Amino acid sequence: MQVLAIAGSLRAASINAAFCRAAVRLAAPGMSVSVHRSLGALPLFNPDLEADPPREVRELRAAVARADALLLASPEYAHGISGVMKNALDWLVSDEAFVGKPVALINTSPRARHAHAALLEVLRTMSATLVMPASISLPLLGSCTSEAQMLATPAIREQIRAALICLQALVGSGAAAGASFPVEPR
């Protein structure tokens, strides 16, 4: 099972990027997690370019198509989704490979609720299959902000591992597709 992890921040010391790298290390047996290279290479979304998308867009779409599931982790800026993450999603709105794609949305800032809720709404609108049991909030504020610290903190490490096992089990069983899939309470 191939999982593509995507961080919504370009900051070198990004907690979300660190989480993605930690997930690579904590992949369940039979699962491979790769981190998408920076979303910073994407151009800003322009519907006029859809007919002949720029190379970076085609590469993102190909990576999404190859993945059995996506792992998204994104910061909140001013109570909103980061422009970096939303720009990437805007390029994927018209992408058929995204429809039904299992997505686990990780919130690395539990005190930030607006962007997470907005992302769930956007992903739902894009017809992603939200894998809610694997979409966890990680209490990473404070000192646990690097990949090494996440791996060295048992409570965090085990939460990430559990989310990945859960993602694998649900996607692997097909329970993440269709009406039987457990969705969040509305």
Add this chain to the structure above:
Amino acid sequence: MQVLAIAGSLRAASINAAFCRAAVRLAAPGMSVSVHRSLGALPLFNPDLEADPPREVRELRAAVARADALLLASPEYAHGISGVMKNALDWLVSDEAFVGKPVALINTSPRARHAHAALLEVLRTMSATLVMPASISLPLLGSCTSEAQMLATPAIREQIRAALICLQALVGSGAAAGASFPVEPR
């Protein structure tokens, strides 16, 4: 009074860009509306670059600082703020000139409610002064999607004109600043 109009879409035939150009033509006496050149020239937001922002970011911030008020018009993509608009706002979060800046937020797609509400939340979080009486919804769906059509349609033309007069009166009187400012019902 200087108003800076900013569209959140890069599409050549963008309704929001057309609205901005129509606003230039419909400026109230004593008011000058200019359209910010495309947000497409901005790099994707990276907090690491804040210490020495790219030229396009400095130009946007300077244009915001010069303006007495902003006129924002942005599309909704997948029930969310366009990445293009959010990316520009992400660059303005740390900009002192943005704090207290009077902003009229125009919704050119009244059937789209998510992005408009999300933008209000983001602008509030950024400490903009939301000028709600001038923040109108324009029923532009259908045939009225170009600058010429907006100017030629009396009901639309007069709604835009009224919003601009209202913006001028509130900002000019100082009523758009501080506690006396009429805010939206919560």
